[in-house]
Amino acid sequence: MEVKARGLTFEVAEGGPADGQPVLLLHGFPQDRREFDLLLPRLHTAGLRTYVMDQRGYSPGARPSGVASYRIAEPVADAVAVLDTLGIEAAHVVGHDWGAQVAWLLAGRHPERVRTLTAISVPHPRAMQLALRVRPTQQARLAYFQVFRSAIAERLLLGGGALVMRRMLGPIGPRADLYVKAMREPGRLTTALNWYRAFRTDDVADLGQISVPTTYVWSDRDGVVGLTAALRTADWVSGDYQLVAMRGVSHWVPEQAPRELGDAILARIGV
Template sequence: MAFSETTAVAVGDLTFDVRHAGPDDGTPVVLLHGFPTTSLSWSPVVPALADAGLRVVAPDQRGYSPGARPADVAAYATDRLAQDVVSLADALGLDRFHLVGHDWGAAVAWYVAAHHGHRLETLTTFSVPHLAAYNAALAHDADARERGSYIGLFRREGKAEDLLLADDARRLRAMYQGAVPQHLVDAYVAQLQEPGALTAALGWYRAMTPELAGLPSVDVPTTFVWSDDDLAIGRAGADACGAHVSADYRYEVLEGVTHWIPEQAPDAAAAAILDRVRGVDPEAPRPI
């Protein structure tokens, strides 16, 4: 079962496009996409989750939904992105839920777990480790700094948009490394070519602040999945991730897989999510 419907969900002055799958009374799992993708990035993963009886909720996040594109860069600060997740859960009647994120969606998921962990049953993240581990790697590991050098460009207003959208978004399309199905690439690019969309998506990078490096540890049962052909995220930060999780922690490495795990390795991604969701001990204490 793929996504069955898309609904518009209002959160304050913003309206988010949210894709759904699975039974309405199923165990809820919220999927957060990264850059430069949309909630469609989870399409290859969703059938396994829905068939397992999960209620799948996948929003196009702030900047990606046309009704949620504030002009101010400060509107894309990570704490606001995390609050969007909690507010969307409130709007959908989800008291507690399983949270999954890839790339920037993983970064937001780590923030939610660190500051709103009482709302989560479990956490599963792909590619981006806990932000304290990632930032420590940027500070001390040459390989991590080289892999993350693109961030400086993305933070330059106007320059990144011009480069990425030139020649029918040739450089933007190249970022997917040939690992993402063409129909998904076309869908991502079309959405990011909408007026103001790419600037809004890049706002996530431009609103980053130094305190993300000091993100608290999380006390939520967590699985982190990294792939060894990831051009953006190196091993140093990935290997250090577990030091920032005080609950049950699983670390998986996918060999020969690029950064684009949900699209390139959907079976492995779905298995990691399902194993984590099914592995919850209902008697275990939860953060308050």
């Protein structure tokens, strides 16, 4: 369905029992709402009502021009506005990659809208900032960030049959084709990369402890987030907290380990 919010139109897929507890799922880069397709049947069987939105830059009707339109506060405000339009006072929030960054900020700045938080792969921003200061290896893991901010990023990712993007998404196998095809849509890759180009550390520097019940899912073969950031996330959650560490799983948790992720989400929600 199409959800109008903040003068934009977001594509949102809803599913599960109409009377189920609401769950808002937020995707990352370079994926879209389909990254949760393997997970959703488990949530629906458990009686949950899911809302999976294509975020700004991904929904065709939500691609404002200009890099500044993709500062992280904007997708956070989008999520609040979408909940408002749907008439949802508070939802369980699940986010992966950039979606996790949005989810952390949503829980920190609008805790009344978040029943529980399950953040996948990306840790609390302050834990990441610490890891970047004390672990050169974490700095190396995020070296790609500057490449994605550069003017050559579009050509690099889609050139040569999108070889770089396909290699990046290698652990999810043929499902990578879904996202490569989508990113060939004119303008879509640029607006998705604008999330990287717009990001400033000041945007998350004031985020404090998270008071809502929280689970952070980290995987030991994640090439983006090291162990220090994963462990220190506990310092930034005052509510009930659990770290779920997955072995042998890469950054692409929702598609590589949907069963185990489903276990973690359902345990956090309590169904």
